[in-house]
Amino acid sequence: MSTEIRRSGHARLADQVRTGTGVACALVGSRAMGKTTALQHLADAAGDMQVLRLSGSPDETSQPFALLRQLPGVPDSDDPDEVRRGFWQFLDTRQPALLLVDDAHWADQESARVLAHVARRVRGRRLGVVLAAAAERPLHDELARLPRIELPPVDARSARDLLSDVDAPDHVLAEMSRRCDGNPLAIQEFADTLTPDQLAGRDPLPRQVLLGRRSLEVFSRPWARLPDRTRTWLLVLALGPDSFAVCLRAARSVGLRLDDLAPAEQAGVVHAADVPRWSSPLVRAAVRQSATRAATARVCAALAEAADETDWPVEHARYLAGALTDPDRAAAALAAATVPMAHAGQLLEAREAAVQAAVLTADRAERERYRIMAAELAWLAGYSDHALDLLEQAAPQRSPDARTSASIIRAVIHGFRESWTSGWRLLPTDTDLEPGSAEHALRLLVTVLTAGWENATTGSLQDTVARLRGTVEPRLEPVPGVVGALQRIAAGRSDPNPDQREALRSLAWWAKPSDALHPKAWPPPLLPVFIGEEDRYAQLFATLLRGEAVQAAPSTRALLLLKLATAQLALGHWDHAVANAEQGARLADELGHHALHSELLLTSAWIAAARGNEQACSGCVDAAARHAGRRSAGRQPPTMQWVRGLAALSSGRPAEAFDRLRALHQNDDSLHHTVLRRLSTVDLVEAAVQANRRAEAEVLVADFARWVDAGAARWAHLDLARCRALLDGDDAEQRHRQALDLSAETGRLMSSARAELQFGAWLRRRKRHQEAREHLRMAEEHFQRLGAETWRMRAHAELRATGETHNPRPQDDLTPQEHQIALLAAEGLSNRQIAERLSLSPRTVGYHLYKIFPKLDITSRTQLAALLGHPAR
Known part of the structure; x- marks a missing residue:
């Protein structure tokens, strides 16, 4: 009904009066909620009927x-x-009449009784009585019995109608409505104070509403005539935290008594309880906005003394800043307040504090620093364009630390939005490095390694890290050995010692309280997998994602979701990994972080490829390719090459898989490429063996062995054992067993499942069926947990070939090779295409199909597709 009053209901109510139905109701809403406007709309809809206007x-x-x-x-x-x-008699005319009473809560008792008497008798008459009353004031008892129409707060849809000349997205309108408590007048005046970028959602809205002249007048009325001491009490409550005990201590310190608050409670302005309740948050805003600077400073000083820093860290810091009247001291206090605000997840409040500090200070170097702090906080809160604008305004010239911070934040923003190639170019990596303090030098070193991970040559990256190492004082390292650990990673080593591993973990989230203001890009998502610590990092990332600071920082949250999904991918927690990658991709897409969005899509694509779900894999890869700013001209991103090769291998096309993965291994110009090449070696070797490319496989294994033997993580030893077992030499059984032992150590479910399958198949081919079944059952169980259906079917076919008779199906009578050929034929491939994929002759494929059809009791490829669940092409 209330929505109708604001929209089409005006005409409907007028029609009820014209047709003699009669209308009587009370329109109730809080101050400036649009009650008078609603009455005017009713009057406008009345047309030629008689309209009578009264106002209490x-x-x-x-x-x-x-x-x-x-x-x-x-x-x-x-x-x-x-x-x-x-x-x-006045109302008894032949013409329909509409009686509109504004501010009916101020009606005198006698008039209220007459109005109530008339309202009870409108039925069957061409008469309407509509009262408008404030929700904060009681109506006369008899008028209170009328049907009530509550005017609700303005929502985003109503705000769009209200601000018809403003082109703002829904989420901005919804936030404006929330800040203004859904009040139409406040929303309209608030919109007039905003910039086009704020209205468009590119810049954040102010954290506190600035009331316009009319709304300030309206919401000051309830307390404007109260005694001075009562108004001071209200200022304490308006500025104070949500704790009456703290406010009471502050009020007493400025000489107020509890009795001084009574007039405000009697007037219904505020109700003092454990958590003070205001009649409207806009009344509270009016109290704050109307106070003088001196009065505000005096109350803030009292609140800073009353609010314990331990219990109220954000509020205490804010009150200290508000208590100062000296601009430079106030600026420094505001800058200090940003740290607890950021820790509490109040990033936009912290940004405003930093911006205000930049305005207050007369020190140019400090102004640069404060503006860059504001830019970092804006970035963390998800406002990239606004952060870049603030960096342009800062234009740091006086402070090396400010220049370093500006370079870092620009690199991170462009790294997420476009590519780390863009980010790398923005960093001061030349010989004239001037990072400023040792703390900023360490930040620069970590960012250089992050940005250069995917695109800088290994040699140039090592040189830059070596040059920066001399600028970092060991005593400022969060954990001793950090820089040495970074140098080891830059050299492409996956075997840092225990102390170095601890040092690297310390960088995953900066140790100092002030570090909550800075963007966190380290570590690159694949680093935990490369050094074999995905389990520890997954726990760390999951813990960080639950924190207030990260929950409020969408840019950080999207990146952490990528890192967590990548770690879960390696562990085999694929359902969780996909969920986190999809959540991160949606968030990155909303933020315009296209390069990060591409990485998250490729994470989902890798899992789909490993599961053999080529349709899902292709969808993710195609979407990622549209934002793939990371590739050089004519080249696919290396992660995409791995995904496509793995998809072919999982779907039983080893020749195609070999060609795709071999292209990945032919280039090694960045640390990222080196890591991918090492992680995918076992896939390439398996594809080479299945495609009868043994000579190439032996060369690959020899190269991999040299790298592993020089020092590598445990996963690399597992992959090497699997590679050597695949070559099927004299020591094949020993290598298979070694791989199984190592798989128990690494905890990577997909590697364990494939090791079990390889050994079981090896045993089955040697007629050791009883031994083979144990490993093949384990492989099938692992693949089932992973949702890797093509691999599970492969394990099941091997298991059936050992004579296993559990849950027989027609296709279980096929040999592993027959099963593979049947799957490809069911997909619609011709004999020649199947032969090319499996490195067989078309005649051999035809012979196998000749044997397959009778085993399955079918006579056509169409029946084969239906049986195996693949629609024929």
Whole structure:
């Protein structure tokens, strides 16, 4: 009903009056909620009918019939019956009449009784009585019995109608409505104070609403005439935390008593309880906005003393800043307040504090620093364009630390939005490095390694890290050995010692409280997998994602979701990994972080490829390719090459897999490429063996062995054992068993499943069926947990070939090679295409199909597709 009042209901109510249905209701809403406007819309909809307007006044509530005497036909008499008769006679016309009463809560008692009497008798008459009353004020008892229409707060849809000339997205309108408590007047005036970028959602909205002239007047009315001491009490509550105990201590320190608050409670402005309750948050805003600077500073000083820093870290810091009148001291206090704000997840409040500090200070170097702090906080909160604008305004010239921070934040923003190639170019990596303090030098070193991970040559990256190492003081390292550990990673080593591993983990989240202001890009998502610590990092990332600071920082959250998904991918927690990657991809897409979005899509694509779900894999890869800013001209991103090769291998096309993965191994110009080449070696070797490319496989294994033997993580030893087992030499059984032992150590479920499958198949081919079944059952169980159906079917076919008779199906009678050929034929491939994929002759494929059809009791490829669940092409 309330929505109808604001929209099409005006005409409907007017029609009820015209047709003689009659209308009587009370329109109730808080201050400036649009009650008067709603009455005007009703009057506009009335057309040619008679419209009578009355308005209550607080100065006339004790004067009998003061409200009704606003009508010219009402007699000037104190006799209620005479006034009632005169009023009815005035209304008794042949023309429909609409009586609109504004501020009916101020109606005098006698007029209220007459209005109630008339309202009870509108049914069957061409008469409408509509009252408008403030929710904060009680109506006369008899008027209170009328049907009520509550005017709700303005939502985003209503705000769009209200601000018809403003082109703002829904989420901005919804946030404006929330900040203004859904009040139409406040929303309109708030919109007038905003910049086009704020209205478009590119810049954040102010954290506190600035009331316009009219709304400030409206929301100051409830307390404007209260005693001075009461108004000071209200300022304490308006500025204070949500704790009456703290506010009471502050009020006493400025000489106020509890009795001084009573007039405000009697007036309904505020209710003092454990958590003070205001009649409207806009009344609270009006109290804050109307206070003088001196009064605000005095109350903030009292609140800073009353609010314990341990219990109220954010509020305490803010009050200290507000208590200072010296601009430079206030600026420094505001800058200090940003740290607890950021830790508490109040990033936009912290950004405003940093911006305000930059405005207050007269020190140019400090102004640069404060503006860059504001840019970092804006970035963390998800406002990339605004962060870049703030960096342009900062234009740091005086402070090396400010220049370093500006370079880092620009690199991170462009790294997420475009590519790390863009980010790398923005970093000061030349010979004239001037990183400033040792702390900023360490930040620069970590960012250089992060940005250069995917695109800088290994040699140039090592040189830059070596040059920066001399600028970092060991005593400022969060954990001793950090820089040495970074140098080891830059050299492409996967075997840092225990102390170095601990040092690297310390960088995953900066150790100092002030570090909450800075973007966190380290570590590159694949680093935990490369050094074999995905389990520890997964726990760390999951813990960080639950923190207030990260929950409020969408840019950081999207990146952490990628890192967590990558770690879960390696562990085999694929359902969780896909869920996190999809959540991160949605967030990155909303933020415009296209390069990060591409990485998250490729994470999902890798899992789909490993599962053999080529349709899902292709969808993710195609979407990622549209944002693939990381590739050089004519080249696919290396991760995409691995995904496509793995998809071919999982789907039984080893020749195609070999060609795709071999292209990945032919280039090794970045640390990222080196890591991918090492991680995918076992896939390439398996594809080479299945495609009868043994000579190439032996060369690959020899190269991999040299790298592993020089020092590598345990996963690399597992992959090497699997590679050597695949070559099927004299020591094949020993290598298979070694791989199984190592798989138990690494905890990587997919590697374990494939090791079990390889060994089981090896045993089955040697007629050691009883031994083979144990490993093949384990492989099938692992693949089932992973959702890797093509691999599970492969394990099941091997298991059936050993004579296993559990849950027989027609296709279980096929040999592993027959099963593979049947799957490809079911997909619609011709004999020649199948032969090319499996490195067989078309004649051999035809022979196998000749044997497959009778085993499955079918006579056509169409029946084969239906049986195996593949629609024929």
